[in-house]
Every structure is written in C-alpha cells, then in structure tokens.
Amino acid sequence: MEPIVWMLIDMLLAVALVALGWASLASKDSRRAVVLFIGFGLLLALVWVRLRAPDIALAEAAIGAGLTGALLFSALGDEAGASPAGEQATAPTSAPLWHGVLLTVLSMGLAIVLGIAFVYALGHADPARLADEVYVNLADSGVSNPVTGVLLNFRAYDTLLELAVMLAAVLGVLALGPARPGYPASGPVFLALTRWLVPLLIVTGGYLLWAGAHAPGGAFQAGALLAAAGVLLRLAGDPAGGLPRGVAFRGLLVAGVAAFLVVGLAVMLAGRPFLDYPVNWAGSLILAIETAATFGIAATLVTAFVCGRPEQRPEKHRLAANARVQPRVEANGGERS
Amino acid sequence: MVGFLLVSALVLAISLGLGLVRVFNGPSTEDRMLAAQLVGTTGVGLLLLFDPLLGMPSSTDVALVLALLAAVSVAALTRRETGLEMDHD
C-alpha cells in the first residue's frame, strides 16, 4: 500500500512540475510566466526533500522560490507594465513555421534518447561510486555533512571557481550601467513585517552556516538567506538593500574568493598542495572560508538584485532611506505600491 | 500512524494541485499570486509531514526557510520602483 501512495504523490509533483514549465514558457503574459516560475520553485523545493537532498532544498527554497521571483518581477518593471507593445519590441520577426516544427521534433527526439539512456543507466549502475570515496574520507575532511565536505574540501577547487564565476557575473552587471532606482518608502504594514523578518533571516542564516558542518546547510544557503534580508530591505525603501558603500562593498563582494585564496596559499606556505588542509585544521579553516563566503555570496546576490553599485543614489532615495528609520506615513500619503 | 501521515501527505498534495489550477487560470496576476501563496502554505504543510515520513529533520528547516521567504516575491510584485509609471501620486 505504502509504495502506491508515495508513487501517487511523486506522480502528482512530477506532472505539476512539467505542467508549470510548459505553461510558463507558453504564456503570452510575462507576469503569468513569472508567477508560474515561482510556483515551480516552490514545488522543486519539495521534490529535493523527497529525493533526500535537503541541502539543495534549502537553497531552492531561498533562491528558486524567493529571490529569483523578486529579481524577475523587478525586471518586469522595465517592460512598462509588461504591455504587449514592450513584448513585441524585443521579439524578433517570426521565424518560418518549419523552423519551429523542426526544433520541436529535435527536442522531443533528444528527450526520448535521454529517457532511454537514463533508464538503461539506472538498470546497469556501476556499484563502485564516487560517493564511496567521499564517505571513506569524510572523517578527515573536518566536517561530517558530506555535501559540505565535497564543496569545501574534496572539490574545493570547483567551489572556488564557482564563486569566481558568480563574481564575474556580478562584475558584468556592475559594468552595464547604474543601479536600478530604489523603491519608495513602504507603508507601515510591510515595514512591520520587514522589521520582524530581517533579524530572523540573519539569525537563521547564522544557524545554517554553523549547522553546515554536520547537518544540511552551509555558506550558500546562509548567503541566500542574508541576501533575502537585503532584498526585503530594498523593497521596503533602502535603495542599497543593506549593502555598505565604497571599499567595504568591494571587500564584501570578493570576500569568498579572497578567503579561499588566502587559505589555499597559506597551506602552501606550510608545504602542502594548494587547498589541501591539514586534517587537524580542516574544520576551522572550512568554517573560516564558509563565513567569508556567506558574506560574499550574500553581497553578490543583493548586488545582482540591485543591478548596480549601491552608492549611486540620488538625493530622493536618501530621504526614502531615512524614512525607513522613522516611518513618516503621513508625509508619504499612506502605503504606495 | 505512519500510514495515516502518508495519506495526509497525499491529501495535501492533491490540495496543492487544486491550488495550482488557480495559478494557471488566474485570470488576474493577483489571483495567481494569491494561489501561489496557498501553494506555498500547502507546501510548508507537506514539508512538515515529510519530516516524520522520510525521517529527515532538515525537512522542517526547509519549511522554515519557505515560510521566511514567502513574502519576498509578493512584495516584489506589488512594490514599484520610483520613476516607473503607476507611481506618480
């Protein structure tokens, strides 16, 4: 009985995922597409838990269901109320019909080939897996959460380069022009929620950072939660989203990469290969890198949402930021949206 | 008890599917976002059930994060940046 009920739940979630993807990509209305994408992120977080990937579920719950939705909605503002005219302006002239048909046939063929390969591969799995290596060596990694062990120790090179990719992306964003305008100071209701949520997000982020050594969590999830606090602050009226300005801002952006490099080079001074931590030190070094990376990731994600450098803000926004400290509801004519 | 919790999870999943119908159909963006909120709350409920069902305490942590982030995308939808239309008062 039990397997059948689980199968029904799994089928429901899987069908809903594909249907959401299909409907989102087929919709004419951009807002509909984005809301469907947010729903997709929510369901995906459930599926990650179902597939015993709680580390990913935490990141998905924060990024897929929350931050990406906020990013897409803020980008929709550019399309002037997402009018059909704005849509057509960016859409190239329509391709010939056979073009679309060919693409559909090709992608369906790809899906069928991949599907057969996947089911075949599951039936003929090689019993010797990389996972066994991870579990054999986990005791020496300095942490007991295998995912953190892979990220920060066994494949630390990968993670360093991934942080560098994020940094490169956000440098691209910074190079593309001034930040998006901020939001007007919010009314009392949203402000009250922000005042509750921001401290809770920071505390939960700290908890996940600390827990990452032995339980699901770590720098990426903690950074995403801190970033969510920044996004909330920006939505409530602080144009910088809680980011510092000047040197401190630049320092935060590179914090993760810098901590990785410093630790990597320091162990080389001790006569070991790059990023090959001494076993006794591994736990502390990983925590140090993760702490720096948390701030770096958070700053990167908030900068991506702000879409530019936080210091470039006109005087008008400064007023809005002051209103955050002391909400001047009367002066603003109530909540504005 | 585990069987009962499992059937409860199925009921919640069906409820979530019903909520998704409104996300698909709208008609207005507000309707969709409201339905997405319901899907989020139902998803939180489902995650809380996954904790005992799958023996994963971290499932509750995921529910906590979903609950913390629930308002972010709604706020991003409803708040408009200064200088954009609809904001002139």
Added chain:
Amino acid sequence: MTEYLAGALILAGLLFFIAGSIGLLRLPDMYSRLHALTKADNVGLGLLVAGLAIRAGDPLTAMKLVLVWVLVLGSSAVSAHLIAQRARHRERGAWNP
C-alpha cells in the same frame, strides 16, 4: 491517547486545507477568494502544526513547528494586504485617504 488527539488535529487541518483550495477555485471574485483562503490555509497549517507537535512530543521540535506557523501567519497576512492593495490600486487608482 495523544496519538488519537494528534490524528484528529491533523485531520481537521487537512479539512481546512481542502476547504481553502476549493474556495480558491469556486469563489466568484478575487476579494472573496482572498478573504476565504487566507483564513482557511492558516488555520489548516495551525492545526497540522499542533497535531505534529503533540506527535513529536519534543519541546524543541514543537517550538520550531510553532515558529514556522507564526512566520506563515505573518507573511500571509502581509501578502494578502499587499495583493489586495495592488488589485484595488489597479482597479480604482491610487489610494489617498
């Protein structure tokens, strides 16, 4: 005994969830849907949390569950406010009391 109490609470919670979803599908306009479901699913989650907390029987887990519920309550109240405000704004222009 506690098993049955927890079961009854969870069952009641499920009823509210289903009621919320059906209300979302059946009610005629956005405001009535808003009214109905922001209550239904929060009560549903509250009952579910109560049932699971009794079942867990561990005060730390129970506290975490209640925290999740309180957060959902707060977020959903504010979200409902923001969504209703946006809909009203779109229909009748800016609100200036």
Added chain:
Amino acid sequence: MFTEQVIYGLAGIGLFSLGLRMVFSAGALLRRVLAINFAGAGLFLLLIAVAYQGTGAVPDPVPHALVLTGIVVAFSATALALALGRRLRELSDDR
C-alpha cells in the same frame, strides 16, 4: 532502480528538452531567460535522481554539491542576462 528515481528523472529530462526547445524559439528575452532556467532545473532534477539511493540510504553527495552551487550560479547568470536585456532596451530607446 527506484520508482521515484524514474519519475523525477523523466520529469527532469522533459523539462530539460522543453527548456532547450524554448531557448531557441523567437520570443521575448524574459521568456528565453526563463527557458534556460527551466532547462537547468530539469538537468538538476536528473542529476539528483541519479544520485538518489532509496529512502533508507544516503545519496551520492557529489551531484548534490554540483547542483547546490549550480542554483546559486544560475541566479547570478539570470541577473546578468536581465541586466544585459535592460541595457539593450536603453540603447534601442536612445536611438
């Protein structure tokens, strides 16, 4: 081989192909950015389905680490794509 593994793996393949198909379609920039995100999510789903070892066993952590960083990188790449689109619109508005 587990049922859930097959279900979610096939869903991942479906999403990947769907996203890939829509990336190459002529559409608004936002739609194509979404398409890349869906294709990526489908690929992540496939990877994690392969890593899955059943309810009672620990899954393979290596794909988990890959997907975890992938999600964060995908967010940054999405932000970059949207910023490029915004700049493109500004430039075409100026002309």
